[in-house]
Amino acid sequence: MSGWLPELLETMEKRMVADGYSSPDVQGALQSIKKEAYWSALYRQVLSCQKCPFGRDRSASTQRVPGTGNRESPLMLVGEGPGFDEDRIGVPFTGISGALLTLALHKLGLTRQSIYITNVLKCRPANNRTPDLEEVQICSGFLAAELKLVKPRAILCLGKVAVRYFFPEVKSIKQIRGQWLEYGGIPVMPTYHPAYILRQTGADLALAKRQWWSDLVQAYRRAYQDDGLAENRSGNNSQEQ
Ligand code: SF4
Incomplete structure (x- = not known):
């Protein structure tokens, strides 16, 4: 072309x-x-890619799962890769983790369709195993292209795999979550993957929810602050979910 x-x-x-x-x-x-x-x-x-074994393993990955949503969004969400449900549906964050994320977006006054949502990997690894850095690297060109086209004002980075795409030196998400970092001039807010929140119980769950919500609100405000919309879109976005 x-x-x-x-x-x-x-x-x-x-x-x-x-x-x-x-x-x-x-x-x-x-x-x-x-x-x-x-x-x-x-x-x-993306839809015809065969560059790595994830896409060729038809037992785990039945289709490629490209990014979705508003291609002009000031806020881009980046997760790890499709899970079992996302692979079946063909859309990122549409399983139980996606349900939690969607609920949180609604609390912020956003919809899935109003923002851009994607993953570092476009195919599901077998047994949902965590891809290593080299495997992420093979797929990374697609996310780089999405970033160039969307040009978001802020990125919300969900989980360790996504964080390590942007910042390979990071060992643990807990080191850096909630702190603004920068990638190619774009502010990046690292936070937990919603699957992590779903695995917590008791006091750990309460803490993780509080931290996650705080990170989401920060990303939302950074993305929309220039519009003056951050305070107006939703009356409840300062309330913990
Ligand atoms: S994971 Fe990425 S690089 Fe590998 S086959 Fe799928 S789209 Fe291609």
């Missing part, structure tokens, strides 16, 4: 400017088309 697309855009620009449309208006329209073309190419590449 990289060869013929610029040629096509240039031809269209010349034709439209010759017809009297203003060059900045035409360029704005063509930029939008260019972005759609890049998204389309990215989805085709």
Whole structure:
């Protein structure tokens, strides 16, 4: 696509400017088309990818699970990879962890459709095992492309695998959760994967929920603060879920 697309855009620009449309208006329209073309190419590449054993192991991974949601979102959520339910449904965070995440988003006054949600890995590892850094690296180009296209104002990074995509030196999520970090000029809030919250009980559960909610609120405010929407979208977003 990289060869013929610029040629096509240039031809269209010349034709439209010759017809009297203003060059900045035409360029704005063509930029939008260019972005759609890049998204389309990215989805085709993800859906047909065979680059690593995860995608070739049909017993664990029945389909690729690309990112979903608002491609212009100021907030991007990045998780680890599809689990059993996500693999069946074909959409990130649609199992029990996704239900908890969706509930928290609703508490913030957001919907799944209003933000962009993706994973580092697009295929489910067998037995949901944790991928190592090399395995993550093979799939990493897709997330890099998503970041370039969405250009979020803030990233909420869910769980250790996602954190280590951005910051490979991090050993434990507990070291850094709740602290703003930066990746390529974008603020990143590392926090627990919702599956971790679901595994806790008693006092540990209460603490993990408090910490998780605080991290989510911080990410939400950072993403939407310039719009002045952070305080207005939801009356209850300062309330612990
Ligand atoms: S996990 Fe990523 S790199 Fe591996 S086959 Fe799936 S999409 Fe391709």
